[in-house]
Amino acid sequence: MPDLHGWITQQVDAAEAYALDHILNPANALRRCEADRRILNRHRLNPDVHYEPACLGCGTYGDMELSETENLNDCPELLDLAHAHGITPEILATLDQPVPPPRPPRPEPRVTDLNALVRLMSAKPTSSAPAALRGPNWRPGPA
Template sequence: MPDLHGWITQQIDGVELVARRATADLGTVLNQIEYQDDAVTADEQHIMDHDPAAVLRRCEADRRILNRHRLNPDAYWADAAMCEGCGTEGEMDYAVTDNLNDCPELLDLAYAHGITDDILATLDRPQEGERPEPGPGLGIPDVIAQSFASFWLGTRLVEPSPKEKAIKILGPELKKIPGYVPADQEQP
Protein backbone atom coordinates (compact mmCIF):
# COMPACT_ATOMS: atom_id res chain seq x y z
CA MET A 1 0.00 0.00 0.00
CA PRO A 2 1.35 3.49 -0.72
CA ASP A 3 1.89 6.12 1.93
CA LEU A 4 -0.51 9.08 2.26
CA HIS A 5 1.35 11.07 -0.42
CA GLY A 6 1.13 8.14 -2.85
CA TRP A 7 -2.55 7.53 -2.10
CA ILE A 8 -3.44 11.16 -2.84
CA THR A 9 -1.40 11.00 -6.05
CA GLN A 10 -3.43 7.95 -7.14
CA GLN A 11 -6.69 9.78 -6.41
CA ILE A 12 -5.60 12.84 -8.42
CA ASP A 13 -4.57 10.60 -11.33
CA GLY A 14 -8.06 9.06 -11.33
CA VAL A 15 -9.83 12.43 -11.18
CA GLU A 16 -7.67 13.78 -14.02
CA LEU A 17 -8.44 10.77 -16.19
CA VAL A 18 -12.18 11.24 -15.75
CA ALA A 19 -11.92 15.02 -16.29
CA ARG A 20 -9.96 14.54 -19.53
CA ARG A 21 -12.60 12.11 -20.81
CA ALA A 22 -15.34 14.49 -19.73
CA THR A 23 -13.71 17.33 -21.69
CA ALA A 24 -14.71 15.55 -24.89
CA ASP A 25 -18.19 14.73 -23.54
CA LEU A 26 -18.85 18.32 -22.46
CA GLY A 27 -19.02 19.59 -26.05
CA THR A 28 -21.44 16.81 -26.97
CA VAL A 29 -23.65 17.49 -23.94
CA LEU A 30 -23.72 21.25 -24.58
CA ASN A 31 -24.66 20.67 -28.23
CA GLN A 32 -27.44 18.29 -27.21
CA ILE A 33 -28.79 20.74 -24.64
CA GLU A 34 -28.83 23.55 -27.24
CA TYR A 35 -31.07 21.55 -29.56
CA GLN A 36 -33.38 20.13 -26.91
CA ASP A 37 -36.42 21.72 -25.41
CA ASP A 38 -36.48 19.07 -22.66
CA ALA A 39 -35.21 19.67 -19.16
CA VAL A 40 -31.54 19.03 -18.53
CA THR A 41 -30.77 15.67 -16.91
CA ALA A 42 -28.94 15.52 -13.60
CA ASP A 43 -25.83 14.14 -15.36
CA GLU A 44 -25.87 16.93 -17.91
CA GLN A 45 -26.28 19.55 -15.20
CA HIS A 46 -23.42 18.01 -13.20
CA ILE A 47 -21.11 18.14 -16.24
CA MET A 48 -22.07 21.77 -16.85
CA ASP A 49 -21.56 22.68 -13.17
CA HIS A 50 -18.21 20.88 -12.91
CA ASP A 51 -16.40 22.07 -15.97
CA PRO A 52 -13.57 19.58 -16.64
CA ALA A 53 -11.11 22.45 -17.16
CA ALA A 54 -11.82 23.65 -13.61
CA VAL A 55 -11.37 20.11 -12.27
CA LEU A 56 -8.03 19.83 -14.09
CA ARG A 57 -6.92 23.16 -12.58
CA ARG A 58 -7.82 21.83 -9.12
CA CYS A 59 -5.80 18.68 -9.81
CA GLU A 60 -2.80 20.84 -10.77
CA ALA A 61 -3.19 22.85 -7.55
CA ASP A 62 -3.31 19.60 -5.55
CA ARG A 63 -0.12 18.41 -7.28
CA ARG A 64 1.62 21.66 -6.35
CA ILE A 65 0.71 21.08 -2.70
CA LEU A 66 1.96 17.49 -2.99
CA ASN A 67 5.23 18.77 -4.45
CA ARG A 68 5.82 20.97 -1.38
CA HIS A 69 4.56 18.47 1.20
CA ARG A 70 6.68 15.39 0.53
CA LEU A 71 9.40 13.46 2.27
CA ASN A 72 12.28 15.81 2.98
CA PRO A 73 15.20 14.49 0.90
CA ASP A 74 17.70 16.34 3.11
CA ALA A 75 16.38 15.01 6.41
CA TYR A 76 18.50 12.52 8.30
CA TRP A 77 18.29 9.99 11.07
CA ALA A 78 15.08 10.17 13.07
CA ASP A 79 13.74 13.04 10.93
CA ALA A 80 13.98 11.02 7.69
CA ALA A 81 10.19 10.56 7.55
CA MET A 82 9.42 14.27 8.10
CA CYS A 83 7.35 16.44 5.76
CA GLU A 84 9.48 18.93 3.83
CA GLY A 85 6.64 21.42 3.42
CA CYS A 86 5.86 21.58 7.13
CA GLY A 87 9.53 22.34 7.86
CA THR A 88 11.21 22.62 11.23
CA GLU A 89 10.84 24.75 14.33
CA GLY A 90 12.80 25.86 17.38
CA GLU A 91 16.49 26.26 18.00
CA MET A 92 17.12 22.58 17.38
CA ASP A 93 15.16 22.51 14.10
CA TYR A 94 12.77 19.79 15.23
CA ALA A 95 10.45 18.54 12.52
CA VAL A 96 7.00 20.16 12.71
CA THR A 97 5.52 16.96 11.29
CA ASP A 98 7.55 13.89 12.31
CA ASN A 99 5.87 11.63 9.76
CA LEU A 100 4.63 12.52 6.29
CA ASN A 101 1.35 10.70 6.97
CA ASP A 102 0.64 13.15 9.81
CA CYS A 103 1.05 16.27 7.64
CA PRO A 104 -2.08 18.43 8.13
CA GLU A 105 -1.96 19.69 4.53
CA LEU A 106 -1.87 16.15 3.14
CA LEU A 107 -4.60 15.01 5.50
CA ASP A 108 -6.81 17.89 4.28
CA LEU A 109 -6.11 16.98 0.66
CA ALA A 110 -6.83 13.32 1.39
CA TYR A 111 -10.12 14.28 3.03
CA ALA A 112 -11.11 16.18 -0.12
CA HIS A 113 -10.37 13.01 -2.10
CA GLY A 114 -12.48 10.81 0.17
CA ILE A 115 -10.06 9.17 2.58
CA THR A 116 -11.55 7.38 5.55
CA ASP A 117 -9.99 6.37 8.86
CA ASP A 118 -10.03 2.76 7.65
CA ILE A 119 -8.08 3.61 4.49
CA LEU A 120 -5.65 5.80 6.43
CA ALA A 121 -4.97 2.93 8.84
CA THR A 122 -3.93 0.64 5.96
CA LEU A 123 -1.48 3.08 4.35
CA ASP A 124 2.25 2.56 4.69
CA ARG A 125 4.02 5.01 7.00
CA PRO A 126 7.42 6.35 5.93
CA GLN A 127 10.04 5.04 8.34
CA GLU A 128 12.75 6.79 10.28
CA GLY A 129 16.17 6.64 8.66
CA GLU A 130 19.13 4.72 9.94
CA ARG A 131 21.90 6.50 11.81
CA PRO A 132 25.28 6.59 10.10
CA GLU A 133 28.01 4.54 11.76
CA PRO A 134 29.70 6.51 14.54
CA GLY A 135 33.22 7.81 13.97
CA PRO A 136 36.31 6.30 15.58
CA GLY A 137 35.70 6.32 19.32
CA LEU A 138 33.91 9.66 19.33
CA GLY A 139 30.34 8.42 18.98
CA ILE A 140 29.75 10.75 16.03
CA PRO A 141 29.59 10.00 12.30
CA ASP A 142 32.91 9.83 10.41
CA VAL A 143 32.13 12.78 8.20
CA ILE A 144 31.58 15.05 11.20
CA ALA A 145 34.73 13.77 12.93
CA GLN A 146 36.73 14.37 9.73
CA SER A 147 35.28 17.85 9.41
CA PHE A 148 36.31 18.75 12.97
CA ALA A 149 39.75 17.26 12.45
CA SER A 150 40.34 19.22 9.26
CA PHE A 151 39.21 22.43 10.94
CA TRP A 152 41.18 22.08 14.15
CA LEU A 153 44.27 20.40 12.73
CA GLY A 154 44.34 22.34 9.49
CA THR A 155 44.46 19.15 7.45
CA ARG A 156 42.33 17.95 4.60
CA LEU A 157 41.76 14.47 3.34
CA VAL A 158 43.44 13.69 0.04
CA GLU A 159 40.71 13.14 -2.49
CA PRO A 160 41.19 10.38 -5.07
CA SER A 161 41.63 11.47 -8.68
CA PRO A 162 38.68 11.30 -11.07
CA LYS A 163 40.32 8.30 -12.75
CA GLU A 164 40.62 6.48 -9.41
CA LYS A 165 36.99 7.27 -8.59
CA ALA A 166 35.86 6.00 -12.01
CA ILE A 167 37.85 2.77 -11.69
CA LYS A 168 36.41 2.15 -8.22
CA ILE A 169 32.86 2.64 -9.52
CA LEU A 170 33.20 0.89 -12.88
CA GLY A 171 35.77 -1.75 -11.91
CA PRO A 172 33.33 -4.58 -11.15
CA GLU A 173 31.52 -4.06 -14.47
CA LEU A 174 34.74 -3.68 -16.46
CA LYS A 175 36.04 -7.00 -15.13
CA LYS A 176 33.09 -8.71 -16.84
CA ILE A 177 34.30 -7.55 -20.27
CA PRO A 178 36.41 -10.20 -22.06
CA GLY A 179 39.99 -9.03 -22.53
CA TYR A 180 39.79 -6.24 -19.96
CA VAL A 181 43.07 -5.62 -18.15
CA PRO A 182 42.89 -3.52 -14.95
CA ALA A 183 44.78 -0.20 -15.15
CA ASP A 184 47.30 -1.27 -12.49
CA GLN A 185 48.17 -4.35 -14.55
CA GLU A 186 48.55 -2.65 -17.94
CA GLN A 187 51.34 -3.97 -20.18
CA PRO A 188 54.07 -1.46 -21.19
Protein backbone atom coordinates (compact mmCIF):
# COMPACT_ATOMS: atom_id res chain seq x y z
CA MET A 1 0.00 0.00 0.00
CA PRO A 2 1.42 3.43 -0.82
CA ASP A 3 1.77 6.26 1.67
CA LEU A 4 -0.78 9.10 1.84
CA HIS A 5 0.87 11.07 -0.98
CA GLY A 6 0.88 7.99 -3.23
CA TRP A 7 -2.73 7.15 -2.39
CA ILE A 8 -3.92 10.64 -3.31
CA THR A 9 -1.90 10.49 -6.53
CA GLN A 10 -3.68 7.25 -7.45
CA GLN A 11 -7.06 8.85 -6.74
CA VAL A 12 -6.24 11.90 -8.88
CA ASP A 13 -5.08 9.66 -11.73
CA ALA A 14 -8.32 7.66 -11.51
CA ALA A 15 -10.45 10.82 -11.42
CA GLU A 16 -8.63 12.22 -14.44
CA ALA A 17 -9.04 8.98 -16.39
CA TYR A 18 -12.74 8.85 -15.50
CA ALA A 19 -13.23 12.48 -16.56
CA LEU A 20 -11.58 11.89 -19.92
CA ASP A 21 -13.50 8.69 -20.63
CA HIS A 22 -16.98 9.31 -19.22
CA ILE A 23 -17.69 13.03 -18.97
CA LEU A 24 -18.85 14.92 -22.05
CA ASN A 25 -17.17 18.21 -21.06
CA PRO A 26 -14.40 17.28 -18.58
CA ALA A 27 -12.83 20.77 -18.27
CA ASN A 28 -13.96 21.37 -14.67
CA ALA A 29 -12.91 17.92 -13.50
CA LEU A 30 -9.53 18.26 -15.22
CA ARG A 31 -8.96 21.67 -13.59
CA ARG A 32 -9.65 20.09 -10.20
CA CYS A 33 -7.17 17.30 -10.99
CA GLU A 34 -4.56 19.90 -11.97
CA ALA A 35 -5.16 21.81 -8.72
CA ASP A 36 -4.76 18.58 -6.74
CA ARG A 37 -1.49 17.82 -8.56
CA ARG A 38 -0.18 21.29 -7.67
CA ILE A 39 -0.96 20.68 -3.99
CA LEU A 40 0.73 17.26 -4.21
CA ASN A 41 3.78 18.83 -5.85
CA ARG A 42 4.08 21.41 -3.06
CA HIS A 43 3.40 18.98 -0.17
CA ARG A 44 5.82 16.15 -0.85
CA LEU A 45 8.66 14.42 0.96
CA ASN A 46 11.41 16.90 1.85
CA PRO A 47 14.57 15.73 0.05
CA ASP A 48 16.84 17.70 2.41
CA VAL A 49 15.64 16.04 5.64
CA HIS A 50 17.16 12.58 6.06
CA TYR A 51 16.20 11.76 9.65
CA GLU A 52 12.40 11.88 9.31
CA PRO A 53 9.82 11.77 6.47
CA ALA A 54 9.04 15.50 6.71
CA CYS A 55 6.66 17.47 4.47
CA LEU A 56 8.38 20.05 2.27
CA GLY A 57 5.28 22.21 1.79
CA CYS A 58 4.52 22.64 5.50
CA GLY A 59 7.85 24.39 6.06
CA THR A 60 10.05 24.69 9.13
CA TYR A 61 10.15 26.60 12.41
CA GLY A 62 12.74 27.83 14.89
CA ASP A 63 16.43 28.53 14.67
CA MET A 64 17.23 24.92 13.85
CA GLU A 65 14.63 24.84 11.04
CA LEU A 66 12.79 21.83 12.42
CA SER A 67 10.00 20.43 10.26
CA GLU A 68 6.47 21.67 10.97
CA THR A 69 5.11 18.27 9.93
CA GLU A 70 7.46 15.46 10.88
CA ASN A 71 5.56 12.78 8.97
CA LEU A 72 4.15 13.26 5.48
CA ASN A 73 1.10 11.17 6.44
CA ASP A 74 0.26 13.79 9.10
CA CYS A 75 0.35 16.77 6.70
CA PRO A 76 -2.92 18.71 7.22
CA GLU A 77 -3.10 19.74 3.55
CA LEU A 78 -2.75 16.15 2.35
CA LEU A 79 -5.26 14.91 4.91
CA ASP A 80 -7.80 17.51 3.71
CA LEU A 81 -7.11 16.57 0.10
CA ALA A 82 -7.48 12.87 0.93
CA HIS A 83 -10.80 13.63 2.65
CA ALA A 84 -12.02 15.23 -0.58
CA HIS A 85 -11.10 12.00 -2.39
CA GLY A 86 -13.01 9.83 0.08
CA ILE A 87 -10.38 8.44 2.41
CA THR A 88 -11.70 6.57 5.42
CA PRO A 89 -9.99 5.93 8.77
CA GLU A 90 -9.64 2.28 7.75
CA ILE A 91 -7.81 3.17 4.53
CA LEU A 92 -5.66 5.71 6.38
CA ALA A 93 -4.66 3.06 8.92
CA THR A 94 -3.48 0.68 6.17
CA LEU A 95 -1.27 3.21 4.36
CA ASP A 96 2.49 2.73 4.51
CA GLN A 97 4.70 5.15 6.39
CA PRO A 98 6.80 7.30 4.06
CA VAL A 99 10.52 6.56 4.00
CA PRO A 100 12.91 9.51 4.30
CA PRO A 101 15.33 9.98 1.42
CA PRO A 102 18.74 8.35 1.81
CA ARG A 103 21.54 10.44 3.27
CA PRO A 104 23.96 11.61 0.57
CA PRO A 105 27.49 10.22 0.80
CA ARG A 106 29.92 12.23 2.88
CA PRO A 107 32.61 14.01 0.89
CA GLU A 108 36.14 12.77 1.25
CA PRO A 109 38.29 14.85 3.60
CA ARG A 110 40.61 17.28 1.91
CA VAL A 111 44.22 16.28 1.46
CA THR A 112 46.26 18.35 3.90
CA ASP A 113 49.62 19.90 3.27
CA LEU A 114 51.88 17.27 4.81
CA ASN A 115 54.86 19.64 5.03
CA ALA A 116 52.86 22.09 7.17
CA LEU A 117 51.65 19.23 9.35
CA VAL A 118 55.21 17.95 9.86
CA ARG A 119 56.42 21.46 10.77
CA LEU A 120 53.59 21.83 13.27
CA MET A 121 54.21 18.46 14.91
CA SER A 122 57.98 18.93 15.09
CA ALA A 123 57.91 22.46 16.58
CA LYS A 124 60.20 22.88 19.55
CA PRO A 125 58.73 24.07 22.85
CA THR A 126 59.34 27.65 23.94
CA SER A 127 61.78 26.54 26.63
CA SER A 128 64.25 25.53 23.93
CA ALA A 129 64.29 29.08 22.51
CA PRO A 130 67.19 31.38 23.51
CA ALA A 131 66.47 33.55 26.54
CA ALA A 132 66.74 36.74 24.48
CA LEU A 133 63.83 35.60 22.30
CA ARG A 134 61.58 34.44 25.16
CA GLY A 135 60.85 37.89 26.55
CA PRO A 136 61.39 39.41 30.00
CA ASN A 137 58.27 37.90 31.69
CA TRP A 138 58.74 34.30 30.57
CA ARG A 139 58.82 31.66 33.30
CA PRO A 140 59.06 27.94 32.74
CA GLY A 141 55.82 26.07 33.37
CA PRO A 142 55.43 23.37 36.00
CA ALA A 143 57.34 20.29 35.09
